[in-house]
Amino acid sequence: MIPELGNFALILALMLALVQAAFPLAGSLSGNRPWMRMGRPLAYGQLTFIAVAFVALTQAFLTSDFSVLYVAQNSNSLLPEIYKFSAVWGGHEGSLLLWVLFLAGWGAAVAALSRDLPLPVIARVLSVQGMIATGFLLFMLLTSNPFERLFPVPAEGRDLNPLLQDPGLAVHPPMLYMGYVGFSVAFAFAIAALIGGRLDAAWARWSRPWTTVAWVFLTIGIALGSWWAYYELGWGGWWFWDPVENASLMPWLIGTALLHSLAVTEKRGAFKSWTVLLAIFAFSLSLLGTFLVRSGVLTSVHAFATDPERGLFVLLFLCVVIGGSLALYAWRAPEVSEGGRFDLLSRESSLLANNLLFSAFTVLVLFGTLAPLIYEAFNWGKISVGFPWFNKMFLALSPFLALLLGIGPAARWKHDEPLRLLRLLWLALALSVVVLAATAARPALSEGHPWVPVGLALAAWVLLSHLTIVRDRLKNKGGWRALTADLRGNGRSFYGMITAHAGVAVFIVGVTMVSNFQLEEDVRMSPGSSYELAGYRFELIGVEKSKGPNYNADRGHFKVYRGERQIADLHPEKRSYLGGGMPMTEAAIDAGLLRDIYVSLGEPVGGGDWALRLYYKPYVRWIWLGAVLMAIGGLLAVSDPRYRTARARAAAPVGGATARA
């Protein structure tokens, strides 16, 4: 009964979405205010009905109602309660429901928080959101209904994929989806602005905080995914350039470009058409990501069983969204006046360069990801693109980004003098060169690793130049003591930027160190024996049987010594899940700020011996720490009181950049 209620709620939500897609927009074009006013209540209604559906599905999972096909495929009565809940989005249908729930959530949030926006604008934004929701609800009801029943009812479910029975993965998809779906708001604002033919600084100011929040979610989602892959897959890698990972990275890259481009549009009224284009592409790439993950067209180590029919629907939807929005862009963008001229050395130029580098990198990642499809289409053979290629492309572009990162925030809008910049940044530059020389001179750090001095010097450059920029800002306000007052006042978005950029420096250190100095060894060990790796001695005490709530395991016990001192007890496991008998490696990690020690069990090789893998991972935590700093920076920027007062001002006719443009 309750699953049918959920199904019915989804159908009602689809009806509401159809109305929401049509009437507010039509009203905004014909000046019919009652129709425009329908947008808000419709957005709330949609959220309500999708939430009802989500609760219904959750209830089916918590009560282990295996008469629902999706529950039977993804749950098991032995599954711990918490994973019964996270199993709701453990498969395709449920994750789609979660996606739509978030979409409705973002829509309702826009409706609730944009009280001061002009009515036609909010009506158009909500209509665009309604169109997206219509597409996804249709997709769900036609090809992947989570409430489909199963007869005869099985006594037991197939169990949730053991890889997903993990707290990291319980949170990773929701974060990622919040990010993906969040870009739909930036997209909706861009389309609404195109329809209205008014792209101005006010539009940029409205969509900026939404874009930033979406970007923060995506950043956290990707970092969580990387962290999860690192400890749960038992391979010790943090990024594999796998199609599914690339699918989440591409919207992030374009989203990052969009954030920076929006800054220019808001402050200087320039880059308008470009910003709109980025907003369209950020969301389109989110959709493409869904397509790649759900269609199974690409061989991926992350691939789960898929259905080509679903892929076709998403592909069609993708064509409609990208084609439609680009057609609208081609039709309307020429009417949008370009504004704000700037010189070669200015903040605009460096932000433009940032945009170009991020876009170029996105194009490369897209190309590398789709190359197997292109080759196949032309009958050139079945290929896979190795991750060394992606690494090369990353290494070719990122040093320029890092160099630019030290200059851009220091440069003035519109026009700057090379000499002024040099006077400001000479110390940071000199110290970075010192770092470069010092690391290059130490054979332990540089021999055979030519990138290590470069990476560390670039990280130093980013960090030091930003410290200089902060000092320069505070100079006129009374020195470092003014920092807290500045933080409480209007400086938050500035410090948000500084924090996020410092995160980039931390990230560079992590990537540089772990890719050059990690050690990995596949070994055979018998109980009582020891193996030495990177100055750590691993002693295998023994492997014994143990039992979990829904699995049996071989549980190893290792003692790790540094010199004579024992520093860690590690308990890696090899689990066999009762539901499907699927084996799972559960790695044991001794985490530290400067290094991780990582052990995963392979398999028994006879005589009580085990094949196992030992890792030494220096500075690997810095990669995720960098991402966390970026996310904190984003949140700090959104909390800037400027956006709240700006909203109040936005209601008044917009002057500023528009007038200048």
Added chain:
Amino acid sequence: MKARQKRMLFVGLAVVGVGLAASLALSALKSNIAYFFSPAQVQAGENPSDAVFRLGGLVVEDTLKRQEDGLTVRFDVTDNAATIPVSYTGILPDLFGEGQGVVAKGRLGADGTFYAQEVLAKHDESYMPPEVADTLQTAHAKGVAEAATPTQQPARTMTQ
């Protein structure tokens, strides 16, 4: 006129830059792609002798054997048309098993054994890499066609 020339120069530089970047990316791609071959193709000698490629198919039942050192495993991979022995040193992914689909990356040795550097993992028991699914179907279709032709021909002659 001057602004226009400046703009043309800018566009020209951009075009050259994009072209250069694209050609660099493409040439780097050439040395980093691994082609996929089925056991039947390898048996026919279609694979490159000096480059890394990917081999995919099903792991034949009862062929998985662990060598003396405990870390090296040998198994046969088949597409139902041909079978190639594979050797791999290291830890196999969790979902590796006899009768399961597998994709391995490596080189073909002079002894006809495929020496894998990497065995690709999958995350779901029911997942079958698309290439493997393709080769199994073609080998199956070919087998069906071959089996069908001799029986069909007499049938046709009879109706004539």
